[in-house]
Amino acid sequence: MAGQRRVVITGIGVVAPGGIGREAFWDLITSGRTATRTISTFDPGQFRSRVAAEADFDPLAHGLTPRQARRMDRAAQFAAVCAAEALADSGLAVADLPPERTGVAIGSAVGCTTSLEREYAVVSDSGAQWLVDPAYAVPHLYDYLVPSSLAREVSWAVGAEGPATVVSTGCTSGIDAVGHGCELVREGSVDVVLAGASDAPISPITVACFDAIRATTPYNDDPEHASRPFDNTRRGFVLGEGAAVFVLEEYERARARGARVYAEVSGFASRCNAFHMTGLRPDGRELAAAVTGALDDARIAPTAVDYVNAHGSGTKQNDRHETAAVKTALGQHAYAVPVSSIKSMIGHSLGAIGSIEIAACALAIQRDTVPPTANLHVPDPECDLDYTPLTARELPVDTVLTVGSGFGGFQSAMVLTAAGSAR
Template sequence: MNRRVVITGIGVRTPGANGTKEFLDLLTAGRTATRRISFFDPSAYRSRVAGEVDFAPEHEGLSPLEVRRMDRAAQLAVVCAGEAVADSGLEFEDFDPTRVGVSLGSAVASATSLEQEYLVLSDSGRNWLVDHTNLSPHMFDYLVPSAMPAEVAWTVGAEGPVTMVSNGCTSGIDSVGHGCQLIREGSADVVLAGASDTPITPIVVACFDAIKATTPNNDDPEHASRPFDRTRTGFVLAEGAAVFVLEEHERARRRGARVYAEISGYATRCNAYHMTGLKTDGRELAEAVTVALDEARIDPTAIDYINAHGSGTKQNDRHETAAYKRSLGEHARRTPISSIKSMVGHSLGAIGSIEIAACALAMVNDVVPPTANLRVPDPECDLDYVPLTARQKRLDSVLTVGSGFGGFQSAMVLRRTGGSR
């Protein structure tokens, strides 16, 4: 069994955007949403900028008990899932709940609440011994990443396969890829798939400070994320979430659903090389792209746009450039490419799903989002990285990729379908 899978609903929360309309407006305007960290005093840190989501859970319909029980990442996931379901027009009570699945991704899961609890119990680290009787009754939910997809499953009554995918920065692509596989193999008819991460906490910021992966460009937060630019100094940490309703194509067609795009190809590889290092030839990412194209049954020349990983580190940007040349050949030089991390930062495990949302919306509106802040191109990144301004272009087939610590390399192909839009 190899059934076709389409996206019929989208829910998204990113820096500078609550919902798909605001997200599309931000992307097409090339507007940046990175700023100085406001969640805590960042003065002691090397990198003091981030992409923060203006998110008020009580205004999003979550009850005080839900806000108390769920970590911020889970709150974002649940809100995005509800928005995606409403967008899809699905009535979940109309069909077998055992045919509904959930596949969510996250790199650091409930890091926010775990750190907050530690700070409370230890008096901000002053006490080595802590009193466990003061521990939050919801600590287990914070500790176990599977609590997040469970919360989403409870929201819609999903009783089918429920999974948590944590592959670092490719989690948001891999979770959607896994959700597609559940439908293709016949294990589910509908899957809520996506990712959420809220890593803007002192310990996570300190971790990236230690390896100098994040930018020290603190004087100009709005322009600190500069993928493919010769003056870039590292990525901007961010938070966010995106969740999709994935459906089997024929079922979606029969109910007259609006279809954003078909997910026609997906692949993931690991370089088995280094936790943070990348080989310069881009071979593993190129392999993932090639396999995804083969699964989609399209030639590399059919790709109309590439949504790059584009983290804004020299190592990644040059690795990606080599991977596109290796997998697409000369067509790589004719294909517009851009990184939306220039606008919303890098939300670790969530960004892959956020970028899938960007691709789906770009296809519906036939627009290529720009790479904001790209003013001084790196001569070693000599492809069409669409600087500063969005570009109108018919998009029938789009490639989105992700690259993560641990050597993970993932690629996904989205295609326009004949369904209603």
């Protein structure tokens, strides 16, 4: 990054299970409470896994108009509300953004799945009609088909006329979209980017897909404790939903206007294992390479990492793969640094979770607190790092590593550092 412009986070907006908004989100994940429950948006009785982490979200109560709520898919609503919160948090107004120097990068794994599935059920009479009748479709059906509508909605909301991109790399989409946004600022294409990710996948088709590969938990009788990353009794992840969007700014620009800076995005790297659609090599070699690449990009030694925000999905395959990767990348320091998974509290919102976890990391730096891993009572002996069980931990946090792993072999890592750190 020598000679490149520095990128900082000056605004954070979050929609997450357990609370809407940045502060409600932080309160939940530092309290160790969980937001997982029996699915309420449809009857899940026919499915193997019937629990999820749902966001109690009312688009009208959170600033959208009735027309916007009618037009936009739930994932787009999340993104728009997060963008508005992030912009207000940054101290900027739409009028402060030079349109041609403002970009948008939004990540999503499954786009507008909820509305697309709902409308297909309508036009096909719940699948009874092979030849569907388009006369029954809403006029916004095309928006639900194309994921680009997510970036468009955010761009329209803030008047951004710079690069607008949707990044879809499965469960690393949220990290990768922020990484892409940072590159736009670093290379000088823009000065400000609204970057983040959104997913609202709690729908019958998504639940059925994960049921088919037995990736989600069958702990239906105990939803609060169903998500158990790194615990020896875990049996799969809990599906979630949500979004997080950030205002990313060039460092000198932010400093000149006296902006509060949560953290600097100091390093980013991604890899692919080119191995298997859902499988992971147990040695975690590709994820370790992404971590090393992000640390090298940030010019930071492994021993400087104060906290690792784990992917921590709650599957045995992932938890062991990730543990091995952290050990490879950080060496002996892996045993000294706290690690935790907030998916234990808010579930796995697929492409959105990487951005939601970046929000947790930025707030951890600002507030010198490491969120816990909830429901970790019986540690997996093969996962032998310090996973910060049950209770948040107050300690100095200047450098955070966050990682993600996605179906298709995607592996990503990002390094965040405290504002004003010497570079």
